[in-house]
Amino acid sequence: GNSVTQMEGPVTLSEEAFLTINCTYTATGYPSLFWYVQYPGEGLQLLLKATKADDKGSNKGFEATYRKETTSFHLEKGSVQVSDSAVYFCAARTLTNAGGTSYGKLTFGQGTILTVHP
Amino acid sequence: GAVVSQHPSWVICKSGTSVKIECRSLDFQATTMFWYRQFPKQSLMLMATSNEGSKATYEQGVEKDKFLINHASLTLSTLTVTSAHPEDSSFYICSAHHPLQGVRKDNEQFFGPGTRLTVL
Numbered sequence: 653g654n655s656v657t658q659m660e661g662p663v664t665l666s667e668e669a670f671l672t673i674n675c676t677y678t679a680t681g682y683p684s685l686f687w688y689v690q691y692p693g694e695g696l697q698l699l700l701k702a703t704k705a706d707d708k709g710s711n712k713g714f715e716a717t718y719r720k721e722t723t724s725f726h727l728e729k730g731s732v733q734v735s736d737s738a739v740y741f742c743a744a745r746t747l748t749n750a751g752g753t754s755y756g757k758l759t760f761g762q763g764t765i766l767t768v769h770p
Numbered sequence: 771g772a773v774v775s776q777h778p779s780w781v782i783c784k785s786g787t788s789v790k791i792e793c794r795s796l797d798f799q800a801t802t803m804f805w806y807r808q809f810p811k812q813s814l815m816l817m818a819t820s821n822e823g824s825k826a827t828y829e830q831g832v833e834k835d836k837f838l839i840n841h842a843s844l845t846l847s848t849l850t851v852t853s854a855h856p857e858d859s860s861f862y863i864c865s866a867h868h869p870l871q872g873v874r875k876d877n878e879q880f881f882g883p884g885t886r887l888t889v890l
Contacts, residue, residue, distance in 0.1 A: 688881075695774070695863065695883040696814075741813065756878060757804075758865075762813040 658761030675742035799844035799854030818862035
């Protein structure tokens with residue numbers, strides 16, 4: 653099965669600092685890769701995704717590039733804000749078929765807590 | 771977007787009792803829902819995959835007789851923690867597969883806000 657390893661946290665930054673959260677994966681085949689964000693007291697929300705090698709996902713100033721050669725999908729943001737404080741999860745998805753319907757089982761990394769101070 | 775709700779958002783129960791958690795897709799029909807468990811400062815662990823009208827598929831190491839899953843309709847899946855014990859205290863999260871998002875297209879799983887279970 654798949655496995656996802658994330659950079660250990662927590663990460664504490666000042667506002668406008670550069671952010672990198674590392675993520676590497678092992679998988680059979682070619683998984684789709686995701687970053688999810690969990691704000692305090694809320695459920696997981698999709699932040700960005702990439703479905704094939706060299707794809708770059710981006711959203712809200714965050715970016716991550718699917719690197720097949722290094723099996724990585726590192727999350728970056730050039731200038732973080734206090735409102736970015738949350739837990740970030742890297743995830744990999746491969747497809748499973750059941751009764752003719754394809755759906756993806758997600759495998760999550762351990763999560764990285766990000767705190768941004770003013 | 772697609773909205774998934776969970777009820778209750780938190781529950782406290784005595785050891786030995788059973789607790790039911792509901793997961794609803796509010797504006798779409800979900801043939802497949804997933805149940806996860808999240809320990810403090812840890813990742814989400816998939817417990818089981820719930821398919822409407824059929825038995826759930828449990829991940830290795832998850833006791834199916836303890837964590838009963840019922841997916842009786844296309845908008846509702848329930849997780850019942852039977853004879854709960856303090857070690858079952860955790861954050862339980864469901865997600866629902868949106869069929870129209872399709873294979874390798876946009877995000878096909880939408881997550882509920884989670885249920886905090888505390889067993890005394």
